[in-house]
Amino acid sequence: MATIFFAEPELVIGHGRKVLFLNPGDLQIFKEIELPPDLTTCGLKTVEPVPAPGHPASSSKQQPAALKEATGSVKVEVSIQNVTYSPDRQLLALTTAGQKAVLLYKSRPENAQLLSIRPLARASSALRFCSDGSSVLVTDKTGDCYQYDCVEVDASPRLLLGHLSIVYDVLWSEDQQYIITCDRDDKIRVTNYPATFDIHSYCLGHKEFVSGLAMLTEQHIISASGDKTLRVWNYTCGKELLLHELPAPAVRMLVRQLEPEKTYEVAVLFYDYVDAIGVYRLEQTTTESWSITSTQLVRAEAGTWNICNFALTDDRIYVTGAENERLTLRVYDSRNGERASGLPEGWLKMVLDNLDVAAFMPEDLSVWFKKRFDNVSEYLERKKRRIEEQKQQKCG
Amino acid sequence: MVTTTAENEVLTSTSAVTGLPQKRYYRQRAHSNPIADHCFDYPARPEDVDWRSLYPSIRADQEVSFADIGCGYGGFLVTLGELFPEKISIGMEIRVKVSDYVLDRITALRQKSSGTGAYQNIACLRTNAMKYLPNYFRKGQLEKMFFLYPDPHFKRAKHKWRIINQALLSEYAYVLRKGGLVYTMTDVEDLHNWIVTHMDEHPLYERLDEEEANTDPITPKLYQSSEEGAKVVRNKGDHFLAIFRRL
Numbered sequence: 001m002a003t004i005f006f007a008e009p010e011l012v013i014g015h016g017r018k019v020l021f022l023n024p025g026d027l028q029i030f031k032e033i034e035l036p037p038d039l040t041t042c043g044l045k046t047v048e049p050v051p052a053p054g055h056p057a058s059s060s061k062q063q064p065a066a067l068k069e070a071t072g073s074v075k076v077e078v079s080i081q082n083v084t085y086s087p088d089r090q091l092l093a094l095t096t097a098g099q100k101a102v103l104l105y106k107s108r109p110e111n112a113q114l115l116s117i118r119p120l121a122r123a124s125s126a127l128r129f130c131s132d133g134s135s136v137l138v139t140d141k142t143g144d145c146y147q148y149d150c151v152e153v154d155a156s157p158r159l160l161l162g163h164l165s166i167v168y169d170v171l172w173s174e175d176q177q178y179i180i181t182c183d184r185d186d187k188i189r190v191t192n193y194p195a196t197f198d199i200h201s202y203c204l205g206h207k208e209f210v211s212g213l214a215m216l217t218e219q220h221i222i223s224a225s226g227d228k229t230l231r232v233w234n235y236t237c238g239k240e241l242l243l244h245e246l247p248a249p250a251v252r253m254l255v256r257q258l259e260p261e262k263t264y265e266v267a268v269l270f271y272d273y274v275d276a277i278g279v280y281r282l283e284q285t286t287t288e289s290w291s292i293t294s295t296q297l298v299r300a301e302a303g304t305w306n307i308c309n310f311a312l313t314d315d316r317i318y319v320t321g322a323e324n325e326r327l328t329l330r331v332y333d334s335r336n337g338e339r340a341s342g343l344p345e346g347w348l349k350m351v352l353d354n355l356d357v358a359a360f361m362p363e364d365l366s367v368w369f370k371k372r373f374d375n376v377s378e379y380l381e382r383k384k385r386r387i388e389e390q391k392q393q394k395c396g
Numbered sequence: 397m398v399t400t401t402a403e404n405e406v407l408t409s410t411s412a413v414t415g416l417p418q419k420r421y422y423r424q425r426a427h428s429n430p431i432a433d434h435c436f437d438y439p440a441r442p443e444d445v446d447w448r449s450l451y452p453s454i455r456a457d458q459e460v461s462f463a464d465i466g467c468g469y470g471g472f473l474v475t476l477g478e479l480f481p482e483k484i485s486i487g488m489e490i491r492v493k494v495s496d497y498v499l500d501r502i503t504a505l506r507q508k509s510s511g512t513g514a515y516q517n518i519a520c521l522r523t524n525a526m527k528y529l530p531n532y533f534r535k536g537q538l539e540k541m542f543f544l545y546p547d548p549h550f551k552r553a554k555h556k557w558r559i560i561n562q563a564l565l566s567e568y569a570y571v572l573r574k575g576g577l578v579y580t581m582t583d584v585e586d587l588h589n590w591i592v593t594h595m596d597e598h599p600l601y602e603r604l605d606e607e608e609a610n611t612d613p614i615t616p617k618l619y620q621s622s623e624e625g626a627k628v629v630r631n632k633g634d635h636f637l638a639i640f641r642r643l
Contacts, residue, residue: 142556143563162528162563185527186440191566197599199570202530204441376522379492386421 002320002327002360003083005254006311011318014083014094015327015355024313027347029354033092033112035078037132039099044117065085081124086133091150092116093136095124102148102157116153121146130172143183144222160196163189165386169213171221180221181236182210184368190235201238205231209368212253216264220290222282224268226369230280232290242290246281247297248273251365254312255282266292267312271365276300276307277317281333297338300330308362316340325359327352409510416504419469432545436523442534450519451484460484460532461539462573466546466559466625470498474505475621476542477518479614483539484624487520495522526564534642543580545624548587560591562598568571569600571603577604580638581618583628588636601640609639 003014017035022028036042046194051310054148077098083106092112100120103393105112122140126259129136129150139145143163149155170178172193178200182188186322188203188210208226216222221235226249232242256265262284269277275297283293300307300319307321317332329348331340399435412446439445445453462480467473467487489495498520505515521532523581560580568578578601580591609615619625621636628635 159562161566162561164563187530195599197562197566197569199566201535202570206532207440376492379496383421383496 002309002362003080004309004311004318004320004329005083006313006318007085007089008313009313011313012083012085013320013329013351013355014080015320015360016080016358017078018092018355019080019083019092020351022351023276024316024318027344027351029351031093031111032354033105035080035096035103037078039078039096039101039117040098043115044099044101044115044119082127082138084127084129084136086129086136086150088133091129091133093127093129093148093150095120095127095138097123100124102136104136104148104150104153118148118154118157119155125166125168126170128170128172129174131174132176137170137172137179139170139181141166143167145170145179145181160193161191163187168209168211171213171215174215174218178235181215182213182223184209184370186210186225186227188213188221188233188235190238201235203231203233203235203240205240205243208249208370211251211368212268214253214255214266216255216282217284220284222253222255222264222266224253224351225272226250230266230268230292232282234288239288241288241293244292246270246278247275249369251368252309254310256312267310267314267317269307269310270302274299274302276302276319277310279312279317296334296337298332298334300332300337305330305361322360322362325361327355327360397560403498415508417497417500422469422493422500424491424493436528438523438528438531440531442530442532442537447492450521451516453513453516454484458484459537460486461537462486462542463488463525463529463533463538463540463543464488464544466543467498467520468545469494470501470520471626472542472544472617472622473518473520474515475496475617476614477515481514481517481619483517485518487518488523488525489520490522490524492522495520518634526559529567533571536569536576538572539576541568541572541576541578542618543578543591544618544622545582545628546580546587548582548584550586553557553589556562558587558590560594562594565594565598565601569598569642575641576642577612578616578640578642579618580640582636583624583633585634585636588638592638595640600643602643604639604641609637612639615639 005012010030011022013020021030079097081095082264092107094103100123102118102120103117104115106115106225108194125141126139134151136148136150137145143165144159145161146157147160148157153334163183167181167183170181172364176193179191179193186206186208190200192198192200206225206227210223210225212224214222219234219236220232224230224280228246228249231240233240250268251271254267254268258265264282266282267277268282277298277300279296280292281294284290298317305321305323307319310317310319315334318335319330321328331343332394333340437474461483462476462485464473464487467489470487487498502515502518509515543559546559582588
């Protein structure tokens, strides 16, 4: 996984065992975090998560990560999955795969300071702080959503809710009244908080996995899906307000608020399409009325390399992916989709050299799509034939 | 009631004695993986469901209020339809052949009762109730849900396939109205204990005490009318009943 995002003024890239914080303009590295090859050396223990009231621990065994005290046993790679800042930038959280853990850092002052490291049951799929940074939600590929306290930094995680398939994204409402999650079963679920056993509403309508969510206003969210649509919802009542057709399935979405109030930039990474990224301008014309007012497609040389992620700044798009199994980073101008100029020579090489250079294979996203196969027609055919035979026997 | 060609075809594979479809043509293995992708058509949302295709005589002011989750061969569903002629009941079954049997059975019953219009209030859906209940039912729509003799999925690795678990109880609470009832019955004591533990610990359910449970007119029907229940009685097994109210 190659995480990349822009948290003004830093461009953050997480890959392998490193997180780099860069100035996107002159490409200086502000700071970096490097994880040791074995997380037990910074205090990772394997402990069963404590269930929240009303949620007994699931009985399926949660195998501890393959850690053994003695050397010469199973060596599991540490690789960074998700990285996110708290809204006030004071805290940074990251999750790892291989040895699965949630790490919490104090991000100011200069060098990020590790506050805690706690085990994770399964590799994470999404990560999000609440508005005041007091806790962070981690969702995983079986659909469970855990809360890790960031005030009691060593508190065990609490299982808050579960979907029946992988959860691709998670949001908190600003007032922390709701948690919004989206999954592979086309569902967007709005759950009460802290009474997370009580589902408030669903936003139903998508016909394929929902890969991304973003908060627009106190009552509105936008979602992106493999069904080739962007949709705006009033999530408090589950009402769909806008459906915008996309040229291809969407596998990642980023939203930035723009200067004139009620306008947003929505960028979407496409699956298997001639253009890699679509950038849309979204406007709220009245409280419940939204529309897309402009579209910009960015080819980003799709097809020549395997694109997995991207980040947006005011004028540039930073795209990560793999070329010949090597992590590659390319930068495009967001106004015209051309390769960006003005980057110092050798910068990309320097950044990539700084990250792990093991073979990089982005995840195969074809598995996200539902396998639709027909196990009914064959049965009905055989049934029809059986009935016809019986008819003939009766008549014959 | 006019019978269609499809219904006539069905009827020729029925028993000459009872006029109903014969189970031996519809046998299917009991266990199914509910987490795998299956082939279902399912609606994106409740507003998109054409209920008339399942209940041809349904009125605009009527909607499904009782749901038999994992209705099997439909024995209990038929009883439910007879006990509550004014209520619309639905059976949900994930297995292809078994749900087809129930559809054929209901068609045959409707045909036989075309004079009285009975059995217009029951229908069967082939679907995965663990995933798609909110697609079919709006918040607080159902009055009663039945989980009769669910698959115990004995092996620990398969426990997450059990139809009652913490995450799903929240989803069931969403489609059930306040005060709605959940009826559970099984002959496997371990599964019964699992169900009771999970539902006791979920803040939105409270268990009916024995007296309340036994005075419910549905309770005696839970033992015999489903095919599984009758089998348990034949084999002199135990019945474990638990009824919960959605708070």
